[in-house]
Amino acid sequence: MQSIDWTSLGFKYLDTNSHIRYTWRKGAWDAGELVREPYLKLHIAASCLHYGQAAFEGLKVFGCRDGRVRAFRPAENAERMYRTARRVCMAPVPVELFLEALRRVVQANRAFIPPYGTGGSLYVRPLLIGSGPQIGVAPADEYTFIILVMPVGPYYKGGLKPVRAAILDDYDRAAPLGVGHVKVAGNYAASLFAHEQAKHDGYPVELYLDARTHTYVEEFATSNFFAITRDGKYVTPDSPSILPSVTNDTLKQVAADLGMPVETRPVAFGELGTFAEIGACGTAVVVTPVNEIVRGDTVIRVGDGSDTCGPVLQKLYNTVQGIQYGDLPDTHGWCVDVG
Numbered sequence: 153m154q155s156i157d158w159t160s161l162g163f164k165y166l167d168t169n170s171h172i173r174y175t176w177r178k179g180a181w182d183a184g185e186l187v188r189e190p191y192l193k194l195h196i197a198a199s200c201l202h203y204g205q206a207a208f209e210g211l212k213v214f215g216c217r218d219g220r221v222r223a224f225r226p227a228e229n230a231e232r233m234y235r236t237a238r239r240v241c242m243a244p245v246p247v248e249l250f251l252e253a254l255r256r257v258v259q260a261n262r263a264f265i266p267p268y269g270t271g272g273s274l275y276v277r278p279l280l281i282g283s284g285p286q287i288g289v290a291p292a293d294e295y296t297f298i299i300l301v302m303p304v305g306p307y308y309k310g311g312l313k314p315v316r317a318a319i320l321d322d323y324d325r326a327a328p329l330g331v332g333h334v335k336v337a338g339n340y341a342a343s344l345f346a347h348e349q350a351k352h353d354g355y356p357v358e359l360y361l362d363a364r365t366h367t368y369v370e371e372f373a374t375s376n377f378f379a380i381t382r383d384g385k386y387v388t389p390d391s392p393s394i395l396p397s398v399t400n401d402t403l404k405q406v407a408a409d410l411g412m413p414v415e416t417r418p419v420a421f422g423e424l425g426t427f428a429e430i431g432a433c434g435t436a437v438v439v440t441p442v443n444e445i446v447r448g449d450t451v452i453r454v455g456d457g458s459d460t461c462g463p464v465l466q467k468l469y470n471t472v473q474g475i476q477y478g479d480l481p482d483t484h485g486w487c488v489d490v491g
Contacts, residue, residue, distance in 0.1 A: 158270040161305030163436055168264045171300040172257040175283070176243040181297070184253060186260050192296070197285035199292035205282030206337035207236040210435040211398070213258055213274040213301070213490060215265045216478030221491025223276070224476050226254055228398045233278060236334035241291040242280055249297075250278065251488075257299045258490045264303045265491075268477060271306035275436075307437035312461035312469060314443035314454075317372065317432075318355035319421075320346050321447070324363035325370065325393075332370075332393030339395075343373045357432055359445060361421060362391060369419040375432035375440065376400040377419070380464045382428045385413045399433045399472075405484060406471050412464075421447075429462035430454045439469040 174184040199205040209229040216222055230250035237244035266272025277300050284294030323346040326332025350358040362368040369389050371377050376397040378388040386407035404414045432440040441461045445452040474480030
């Protein structure tokens, strides 16, 4: 194993001891195997390459204060991958198999889990692809389920930093009645061009409105949208084309635990300027504060527009991180021992 400087880890791929791989054929998953080489031999006619039968998840495993190793809400990721597989006609991975694979691959790569106190974690990337050959437009007859892991550092090493967001009306993330509500790889391919344009123009994230009318907020490119009202409510959009986020679900529960009213409802574009705080939420960072949203010539300042994280977002972030690392009580049983 290479020497790792735990304090300098970023969020990028790093080879570890192994990944775990299962294959589905003739209606059943095999027993799975740990594979050292980080490459996959794939048929040139595999359905994932031609027809987009590919889905993935993202979750984290933490080295906790008490020395135990715990995954954060892995069953929710397993259930979401199951729903995604059903939507795009792939062989679904049973939740029990998903959790077994997670335990096996974490134990095989325990040396790569950043120690408690470094701010790092083991990022877990489950991947499900159609690996069987298929030239006609139809589901494959073989599927491969993989979990790879890698150590990552804290996304924000100097504390939460607010960012600017752009709304690009020339692009939509997902269509109504499409696959925006599941985590297929193609959703991310569809967002890459707009993301690169936003980044080129100085906006780290882009915010999408509903594809039908462009009047309601949906989500950021890779993160759910949530906001804090001036009277202390937690608000997040309701739409059938939004990907249900495990992190957003966690934050809603934490907000309720802190005594905040929680509203999941349509959020009109015109409301953006009325919120005290706005955030993007997801596995990699938990919370990204947003202090400005630009749509063409319209510039919306969030709260006071300052370059510091708002107090409510900071409290939510600290609480979730505290639970993940075992510094705060896990009253909802979210942390699962996998070590």
